[in-house]
Amino acid sequence: MIVHKKLANGFACIEIKNSSAEATIALQGAHIFHYKREGEEPILWLSEVSDFEAGKAIRGGIPVCWPWFGFNEDKTLPQHGFARTALWEFVCSGEVDEKTTSITLKLTHSDETLKMWCYKFELELKITISDRLSMELKTTNLDRESFTITQALHTYFAVSHISDVTIKGLDRKPYLDALTWKNEVQKGDISFNQEVDRVYQEVDGEIVLIDKNRIVHLKNEGSSSVVVWNPWIEKCSRMSAMKPTAYESMLCIESANAFDDFKVIKPNESHTLRATIY
Ligand code: TA6
Numbered sequence: 001m002i003v004h005k006k007l008a009n010g011f012a013c014i015e016i017k018n019s020s021a022e023a024t025i026a027l028q029g030a031h032i033f034h035y036k037r038e039g040e041e042p043i044l045w046l047s048e049v050s051d052f053e054a055g056k057a058i059r060g061g062i063p064v065c066w067p068w069f070g071f072n073e074d075k076t077l078p079q080h081g082f083a084r085t086a087l088w089e090f091v092c093s094g095e096v097d098e099k100t101t102s103i104t105l106k107l108t109h110s111d112e113t114l115k116m117w118c119y120k121f122e123l124e125l126k127i128t129i130s131d132r133l134s135m136e137l138k139t140t141n142l143d144r145e146s147f148t149i150t151q152a153l154h155t156y157f158a159v160s161h162i163s164d165v166t167i168k169g170l171d172r173k174p175y176l177d178a179l180t181w182k183n184e185v186q187k188g189d190i191s192f193n194q195e196v197d198r199v200y201q202e203v204d205g206e207i208v209l210i211d212k213n214r215i216v217h218l219k220n221e222g223s224s225s226v227v228v229w230n231p232w233i234e235k236c237s238r239m240s241a242m243k244p245t246a247y248e249s250m251l252c253i254e255s256a257n258a259f260d261d262f263k264v265i266k267p268n269e270s271h272t273l274r275a276t277i278y
Contacts, residue, residue: 002093002101011052014090020099020131026058029084030105030125033061035133035277043133043216043277045158045250050241057084059241060156060250064125064137067117069150069227069258070178080154082116083107083123091124100130109142119147132278135255139263140270148264152227152256153275159251160212162192162230167253169207170226175200176259192251195232199258201225207253218253221274225261227254 003015012027024034033050036042046060057063057080065080072078078085086107093103107113107123114120120142128134135153159165167190174185178197186200203226209216220226229252231239236247255275257263263271 002095002103004090007052009053011054014093014103016093016101016103016129018095018099018101018129021129021133023127023129023133025103025105025127026052027090027105028054028087029057030064030088030107030127031058031061031084032127032133032135033058035061035129037131040214042158045156047242047246049243054087055085056241059239062135062156063154065152065154065254065256066123066137066139067119067121067147067149067151069152069256077116081151082113086113088125096128100128102126102128119143119145121147132276134274134276136272136274138270138272139265141265141267144267146264146266148262149271150256150258150262151273152254152258153273154227154252154254155218155275155277157209157216157251157253159209159249162248162251164212165251166191166210167207167228168210169205170200170203170228173200173202190228192230192232195230195235197227197229197231199225199227199256201260209251209253217278218255219276219278220255222272223255223257223261223275225256225258227252227256227258229254 001017014025016023021037050059063084066083068081088105088107091104104126109120122140124138126136176199207218237244
């Protein structure tokens with residue numbers, strides 16, 4: 001089942017349901033903000049106080065950070081790029097079989113994007129919903145010049161309690177600590193008792209999120225950086241569209257091309273970032 005819907009304020013969403021899972025995607029940002037396997041609790045976290053409004057990023061789900069991750073040198077430009085607040089175009093959807101549905105959305109350059117980033121592009125997100133959630137974010141350079149991107153599928157995972165989770169798969173990986181801007185090396189698995197904002201590098205294997213009652217896997221391709229973020233108490237109370245206690249029930253593990261893992265894309269060439277959650 002694929003249903004195109006509009007909220008009372010005109011905010012457009014697509015609801016998908018098949019025999020293995022369900023998902024909801026906003027046309028703004030190609031933003032998946034709900035994904036749940038049949039008979040299980042939602043895998044994605046969504047803020048109870050998120051905006052669903054033109055021009056404001058949804059807090060939770062999977063924001064698409066593109067064509068830059070984090071701050072731009074030009075501080076008048078939005079953090080994490082403009083793709084997450086731009087209105088994407090529906091391209092196609094299909095029921096592959098009773099357990100699998102796919103949908104493709106795209107964003108192309110416009111007068112508005114060219115003012116913020118002076119390149120012509122096509123950005124396509126193909127989402128496949130089954131007992132796995134797969135995303136393929138393909139950037140194509142339609143310009144006459146090469147361009148450089150950084151990006152992330154900034155996934156917010158729902159967790160039982162932040163103190164009860166462990167992340168495996170990043171032991172001995174170098175990381176940039178975005179709180180101190182120091183380069184460090186991970187020792188052992190990751191657990192949380194303070195604010196964490198790190199860009200792990202040289203990541204090639206599977207990442208495993210171990211929670212009290214479930215284990216979630218994440219595998220990326222076309223990417224060697226992974227961002228791990230939890231705002232903890234103080235920052236959470238200052239974050240927009242988050243309740244002060246929200247940090248307890250969420251955790252971001254982001255499939256990225258960030259910092260040194262930037263991608264240079266030549267005219268008529270493409271780069272695809274793939275992420276699968278299972
Ligand atoms: O990916 C981590 C991060 O860059 C953090 O520094 C944090 O502030 C977060 O993303 C959320 O950013 P946002 O622009 O959505 O408020």
